[in-house]
Amino acid sequence: QGRATLSVAVRPYGDGMKLVLSQDITEHERNDGMRRDFVANVSHEIRTPLTVLSGFVETMASLPLSEPERQRVLTLMRQQTDRMQTLVGDLLTLAQLEGSPRPAPDRWTALDPLLQRLEADAGSLSAGRHVIRFQVEPGFEVAGNPSELASAITNLVTNAVRYTPEGGRIDVSWRLRPDATGEVEVRDTGIGIAREHIPRLTERFYRVDGSRSRDTGGTGLGLSIVKHVVQRHGGELVVESEPGKGSCFRLLLPAPRVRRARQGAADHKS
Numbered sequence: 001q002g003r004a005t006l007s008v009a010v011r012p013y014g015d016g017m018k019l020v021l022s023q024d025i026t027e028h029e030r031n032d033g034m035r036r037d038f039v040a041n042v043s044h045e046i047r048t049p050l051t052v053l054s055g056f057v058e059t060m061a062s063l064p065l066s067e068p069e070r071q072r073v074l075t076l077m078r079q080q081t082d083r084m085q086t087l088v089g090d091l092l093t094l095a096q097l098e099g100s101p102r103p104a105p106d107r108w109t110a111l112d113p114l115l116q117r118l119e120a121d122a123g124s125l126s127a128g129r130h131v132i133r134f135q136v137e138p139g140f141e142v143a144g145n146p147s148e149l150a151s152a153i154t155n156l157v158t159n160a161v162r163y164t165p166e167g168g169r170i171d172v173s174w175r176l177r178p179d180a181t182g183e184v185e186v187r188d189t190g191i192g193i194a195r196e197h198i199p200r201l202t203e204r205f206y207r208v209d210g211s212r213s214r215d216t217g218g219t220g221l222g223l224s225i226v227k228h229v230v231q232r233h234g235g236e237l238v239v240e241s242e243p244g245k246g247s248c249f250r251l252l253l254p255a256p257r258v259r260r261a262r263q264g265a266a267d268h269k270s
């Protein structure tokens with residue numbers, strides 16, 4: 001927290017002591033600047049759908065509309081309220097993750113049913129516009145917070161759907177790597193990401209193409225959520241991408257957080 005870092009460091013100096021503030025102030029200012037940017041971004045993201053909504057409210061109040069016109073306006077209004085709901089949901093998720101810096105609790109969860117659920121979700125999200133394939137090495141458990149892990153993988157799959165044109169391919173896989181690290185891979189044949197954007201992707205509200213993200217329901221917070229979940233599980237996020245060819249996001253879980261389900265049953269007995 002910015003203000004907390006203002007607590008001064010006291011160092012011996014000649015016969016007395018000196019207060020070391022400079023670094024703390026720099027950090028304080030940096031955090032303060034980030035907070036201001038964040039508030040400005042949130043306000044902007046909320047104001048845009050609100051402006052559109054109030055325009056529609058005015059239209060409905062002042063114009064006599066036929067029933068089909070009324071239905072059309074209501075559909076557009078619903079899109080804007082959905083957008084605000086998603087944004088507030090993502091903001092709350094992010095606030096929760098940032099407010100609890102402790103590592104995610106070590107609860108062992110079977111991976112197969114979790115990924116099966118996500119496969120069904122991906123299918124309805126794509127609505128038949130993409131070829132989606134899940135390839136899962138069966139019988140694994142992971143240690144961590146299952147809903148956080150599910151939300152991280154969901155964000156990656158949602159992005160693959162969002163940034164892959166109709167007819168494209170999305171491959172999701174889980175496997176144990178030779179070094180015993182667990183790997184969730186989400187690969188798409190979508191629009192890809194230019195090299196210079198990759199280091200900034202997990203920043204809050206960072207978007208390569210703002211209008212495409214917004215038009216497809218993106219909040220600009222998804223990868224920031226993924227980053228926090230990965231950090232809390234001691235994992236890594238690896239991104240490879242080529243504009244026009246597609247992207248590959250890999251979520252790596254460290255070996256101590258991955259085990260075969262049968263081994264788990266044996267553990268319980270011993």
Ligand code: ADP
Pocket residue numbers: 155159160162163164188190191192193201202206207208209213214217218219220221222223224247
């Ligand atoms: P958003 O809600 O905008 O998708 P994210 O934080 O999930 O926000 O992603 C940040 C940005 O990274 C997106 O706006 C998009 O430009 C880019 N991006 C993320 N995933 C992909 C992908 N699979 N293919 C191409 N671009 C992507």
